[in-house]
Amino acid sequence: MPGLIFHQCLTRQALKSNHIAHAENLIQSYCAYPDFYFEERTSEVKPYMYFHDGIQFHYPPHTPVEEFYRYWDRDVKGNFPFNHHENENIIHVESGFRFYLNKIIPLLKNGEQEEAWKFLGCLLHFLEDSTFGVHALEGADGTDLFVLDRLFGADIAKYLCSISLPERFHSITVEPHPLTSDSEEFVPLLYARYVRDTAQSRQILFDIAVEKQYGKSHRSIEENLELMFTRSLQLAADAIATVLLIASGENSSISERKLNEFSPYHYPIGGSGFALRKYEEKDNTITFGVNSRASLLYRIPENLYKTFSCNIHGIGIKQVVLELFNKNEIIRRIEMEGEKEIFLEIPSPGGTMGFRISSPDICGQIRISDGIFHRK
Known part of the structure; x- marks a missing residue:
């Protein structure tokens, strides 16, 4: 979770929410390009991959919170930090967003929609991975994929990856909301959404683990899955709506x-x-x-x-x-x-x-x- 079926479902419903038809290749294949890179289709998908400092735009570095409190000393003026903290997550993710935006928009403006869909599929894959499933444990303020295994003393990661998508999820749609019509504003606004949505999905994963191990969650596993699925779908739909708006050249940016x-x-x-x-x-x-x-x-x-x-x-x-x-x-x-x-x-x-x-x-x-x- 998420696997190919999850990506296909989320991408299909995000496109449907934006009333986009005739994008079957994006649904069936392009949205899985980052996974295909490490399988049998490396040469085919390599032109659409983005790497930053050797890290694929797929599993971004997390920002360890301990960096903010670990490196401190004290003098007569009080406590002070003695290292310069770099937030590697924002550096990696914002540069990836900028890379894909700078590829997608010109292609859409030039009418090269199929090529644009390939880059869009990579962007959607990242957003879907980050907000639906075990990869929500990573990223901004995150940790590794197996932290729940250590906390609960059980193979939680394997369990989360084995969950099937309920059939009714295949008909869920949302109302898309473009983030902005300005390409420069889009990157930090999308990053903020990614951070918030990932954090909320991370909390849901913990709730699912509690329900699985102890049966003490205040929501069922399917209810938690639906919350996480809908949030991930909304982010994907909003991202699609935003790139289409920017490519259209329409100025609808708000004043504040x-x-x-x-x-x-x-x-x-x-x-x-x-x-x-x-x-x-x-x-x-x-x-x-x-x-x-x-x-x-x-x-x-x-x-x-x-x-x-x-x-x-x-x-x-x-x-x-x-x-x-x-x-x-x-x-x-x-x-x-x-x-x-x-x-x-x-x-x-x-x-x-x-x-x-x-x-x-x-x-x-x-x-x-x-x-x-x-x-x-």
């Missing part, structure tokens, strides 16, 4: 984007850490605890937005220094104390953008609300 629509490459952890709370936030608010040094940094497309604005509220903080980043450098430092709230505006946001919080001690919380990117 919420900060929560993007996924950071570096984020705080701890008792109220971003990693634990990011999927709970229901509005455009991000809250995390001040833990000596905490960073919330994003990779934002250059020359796309006119300004970024937000409110920052300190709750019970002491001697906190807030550093604002834009275009890969610090542009402002602000000292915060107690229950302080400030309004911030960053002109021409792009590149590495975000916030770094430092304090001599662990204290209070920072709340970032109403974070909005305003388009030019």
